[in-house]
Amino acid sequence: MRTHVASFTPEDYDRKFMGSVPPLILDTLSQLEAQCGPLSHISVQYEKIDLIFIPHNNQIIALSLENGPLEPILRKLRDSLGVQIRL
Numbered sequence: 001m002r003t004h005v006a007s008f009t010p011e012d013y014d015r016k017f018m019g020s021v022p023p024l025i026l027d028t029l030s031q032l033e034a035q036c037g038p039l040s041h042i043s044v045q046y047e048k049i050d051l052i053f054i055p056h057n058n059q060i061i062a063l064s065l066e067n068g069p070l071e072p073i074l075r076k077l078r079d080s081l082g083v084q085i086r087l
Contacts, residue, residue: 008048052065071087
């Protein structure tokens, strides 16, 4: 979390959410990989924020962002971290 930026949700809620929801979503959607190919990322856009979940090395990269174009951020993650993201 950036300093001097108020979160929309309490910290304890964020911890619980991030510990349960992204793994559940990724596990559920990964069930289609045999038919559709590897899952690249999941993006969720709300009115106030964008969320991105990316499976990477048996971990989950989870980002919450101000609304805006996602492609530059996904491109930067792909290029700088070597994350397998298809644009």
